[in-house]
Amino acid sequence: MPHSIPSAGFLAVAASILLALPAFGQHPLSATYDTGRKVTLRGTVTRIDWVNPSAYLFLNVRDAEGATANWAVEFGNPLELEKDGWKSNSLHIGDTVTVEGNPARGAAMQAFATSVLLGGSGKKVFVASGKPHPPAPSAPAPRGADGHVRFGAPPGKTGYWGAASATALIENTAAKVPMNREGLLANLADADRVAPFQPWAKAVYEYRQRTLLKDDPIARCLPAGGPRQFQMPNGFQFLEQPQLGRILVLLGGGDRNWRVIYTDGRKQGEPDEVVRGYYGNSVGRWEGDTLVVDSIGFNEHFWMTAGGLPHTEALHLVERFSRPNFNTLKYEVTVDDPRTYTRPWTGGWTVQWVPDQEIQEYFCEENAESTFIR
């Protein structure tokens, strides 16, 4: 079976992207912005869209000929920005600013900001950090009345699960595969190391990589199904309801979706009888301090991880959740989809606890006008 060979252009673009874009918003930045180019814009703020998934500044910028054009400058997810100290009122309409960033691919007057400098004071009001927040001091994992480890906050406390240690799923037998936070490989030849693809699946994965993830369904605000739900910005939370025989997973990214894991001892359903969805039909059981969740009944409307791993309706996931200490969630998933992969395979990551905070309101569609129409 012939394989596609990555072009020099792809490698150059991927290598430059690997130098790190922060994981802002809900659409693949690589597909929208050319990280190999820089743009400096000096202009007056005409509008501020402090909305999810990405905040935008609109600037009137005068060119060398004296003509004025209105630029849309994306500068990150508001929830992440607030964690970095940025406020919605850090800038005001009428302020003069200098923006450095990456221009959009094509002719659109749009850019992604890497820094915003306030004109009068010269004060740098925003610098894209992309750095994960340091973990809080550790403590033993909390336990419920039944003795099981709790994955949510202890009674009387708040907190949620935030940044994942990996933003893409790869087989855990592979050595480190260089890729950026969007799951874009530095070297397309590494595709074979990501997962044991069937030939068609590898070709689809490579196509998605070569086209810089432009067709990612989450860019259209569809839910991040499968393992990807635990890699989204804005985190997630577990709400344990032993009296109802279930655990709810409340998802901060996407559209404030939730997932149900039944822990009432029921058996998994037959694949043909399950209504297919983004999160599947999930049945959980305890193995010591590990919650083992078996899920089937997935639709084919999503990419199960950043980077574009494909799957079919035959997807069967076995997820293993454990909390080795208060601040760490260990997530491991075995992917079994014989229509897509040549054998079952396993990957995983850890997730950090964000103490004393709640997941904030987030709606992906909020700035659809800026993201989709412009």
Added chain:
Amino acid sequence: MRRSLLLWCCAVFACGSFVSTFAQQGHPLTGTWSGDWGPTATERHPVTFVLNWDGKQVTGLINPGPDSIPIASVFVDVATWTVRFEADAKDAGGKPVHISAEGRIDDLGSYHRTLAGSWREGAAKGDFKITRD
């Protein structure tokens, strides 16, 4: 009458929007494809393919319904996304006729990707273009 037509058009548009929102991201051939084939630009015959990837091969039907035609074989070259179909049907007189079609999937990641190429049905030759619904 005019109002009914307008409502009908709105309903069709709404259905199209709904379908496009829930696009299929699995095997690129799986699903329903519709379009036409014909020997000339003016003589066209509507055609519908229903295809499914079972993990080993693509199977399916042409024009599902009472006179559906089972697809005998589907070959896919994933390097070029070229697809070749072979099927045996009956012509209007009930005589066996062999159908072979070969085309290429365009814009693989699109919600409404297309498959277009050449079509042979017995002695007739033409082209075809189908779009994934």
